[in-house]
Amino acid sequence: MIRIVYLLVKPQTMSDAVFKQECRRHFEMSEGIPGLYKYEVRLVSENPSDTHVPYLEVPPVHAIGECWFRDQADYEFYMAAEKGRFGLNTAKRLLAGSNHL
Secondary structure, eight states, rough: OOOEEEEOOOOOOOHHHHHHHHHHHHHHHTTTTOOOOOOEEEEOOOOOOOOOBBGGGGGOOOOOEEEEESSSSHHHHHHHHHHHHHHHHHHHHTTTTTOOO
């Protein structure tokens, strides 16, 4: 198994409710992604005592995401699919006249 851990920091301009909705939405979107064995997201408690990770120089963490892959081949398949999806979405935005990636 290969596991990737993401430390998620809520943007200062985003409400707690919207952040929780986004975490749930990404969890729901993970169903059926090629190569991805399991995706989990855990919200950090409302009043954590210490979520600062000094050696990574990140602000306090609001959620932890994990992507699980059965093996290297599944991980590489997932990464190739993500690159293709990013390219497709970028092309759609450019064709629509948006210069924001």
